[in-house]
Amino acid sequence: MLKFIAIGASVGALVMGGVWGLVHVMGEPGGPSADSQMTTTLTPGANKGVMDLICELELDLNGQLKLGITDKEPSRITMAQIDFEKNSGWYQGKIAISESRSGTLQVMGTRLKVIRPAMFQRFGVMIAGEEFVIDRKTGRFVQTLNLSDGQTVNLITGTCAQVTKPPF
Structure with a gap:
């Protein structure tokens, strides 16, 4: 046995x-x-070409409360892109720096910051600027609205990962 x-x-x-x-x-x-x-692929030093990203994003609760947004918004899967050659970037969404009106890229170590000036009324306040930051080390995404009264509101948060193309 x-x-x-x-x-x-x-x-x-x-x-x-x-x-x-x-x-x-x-x-x-x-x-x-x-x-x-x-x-x-998300580490500093690879600042060439175009970086395609897929992100899972949701409204930040504090920003949502600060702006008085009462609608329930589910998290969303969306695309983002950083173009190092054009020094620009964008991401898709309802409240987004869109592909047709991309923002200006700033590379700060592991952080990629895309900024776009704005002047529009939304949520009962005047939006003076918008930006998003993606940390290449962690994949963390934060979209911020700059209000005309000087306040800054984190509105959308999430995580992004680089899209890698299959070899076929």
Whole structure:
């Protein structure tokens, strides 16, 4: 009886070792894992070309209360883009720095800040400017409205990750 248990344990260990080895062999040869790929593609120094992002965003509760927004807004999946060559950026949404009217990019270490002056009435206040910041280290997204009375309101928060194109 003990002999069969020992044989079963040995076969189980060999099978698990084989599966582990197969998983590592079938991965990209010499390439980074998905987790490390996201980290390396969002790190400072890669300030070339266009960075396409997908973001999950939601209204910030404090900003929502400050502006008197009573509607329930579900979180949304949306696209964003940073163009290092044009020094611009945008993201999609109802209250957004849109692709057709992109903002000016400022690179501050791991933070990408896109700013656009504005002058429009919304939520009963005059909006004097809008901006969003994406931290490449954490993926954290924050959209801020600058009000004409000098107040700053964080309105939308969330997380972004870089879209990587498949090799086919």
